[in-house]
Amino acid sequence: MPVHPKLRYYPNGNLLVTCSIHSTLFPDWHYSAFAQYLPDGTLYTSFGNQGIAIDQSGGMVSEVKIQSDSKIMVLVYGFVPVYGLIRYNADGSRDTTYGNAGAVFGLPNTDTYMRSMTLLNDDRVVLIGLINDMQNSNSFALLRHLPSGALDPTFGNGGMVLYPQIQITANGLLLQEDNKLVFGGNTQNGNDSLYTVGRFNADGTIDNTFGTNGITTTDVTPSYNRLNAIAFQNDGKLVAVGDGACITLARYTQGTLSDRTFSSNNLQMAVYPNPAPDAFHLTYELKNNQTVSATLHDLYGRGMRKPIENQQQIAGKHIQPISLEGLSTGTYLLVLETSEGKQCCKVIKSN
16 A cells, blocks of 8 residues: 655656555565656656656655756655665666665664755755664754765764754755755644744754744644644745644744744634534634634535634634534534634544
């Protein structure tokens, strides 16, 4: 069964699809699979075997990047706590000039949890994650590998920059035009998880001009939410997306790391019970008088219920009952929209 699919575009418009495939012989092992498509959606038959390549000694795909020479760099992990960097030629075959037979795996005497990477303009690779020194001491870490696969000795201490005082799970790493590195992830706060974004200079030191001492955290909703991915807009602002009780988006400016024109953290909403068999209640609080709408969508984006439509409501707490009668069992998305912004929440109709 294919899992963790990734999409990447080539400069010529071709599309690379990468995923992991469970091994039928070894349940804890995964193959890495690739397919390259032409812009019209047909397989590019010059890639792999009629457009498809499978590496049975790969692993669970965590991230994929296409180099400037069209070689493919893949970050993988397995059932042991090590990371792997595997490089493939443009035709989908292993690049045996990289590392050891095309791969670099982990660091000696450490558990390494690397889940995100980015490519520099010269095809050096920067990884971000956690390193455990086998004595239960975790460090937030940046690693940089040369195009040969070796650690870059000019970066930090032997290719590594460690921050023992920072405990963040990183889920995204991006390269700015000035070669600074922006990351997104999560910081645990009791039973809650906070969106966390930050920036490093090109040498791996913290960029103190970004946020507060280089890092900012955001409690995007009252309930548990986890940042999963980040991306740059054309204007350089950073957008983060996550899941949990609902799908949430947050946008950050390059300096202050707080863009209130995008999402309104002043709007707080919750639903209960959830899951629910027949009906649930939507609760929310308005800071001032506003126009309010609420729409329940299915996963195809179709509006199924509109319990509130362009109502003028006063400031304060509001409770709105919403019926699920006549709807199929499954998952829906409730969108609450006010004059200041939108919030959304996943709603499950149970049997």
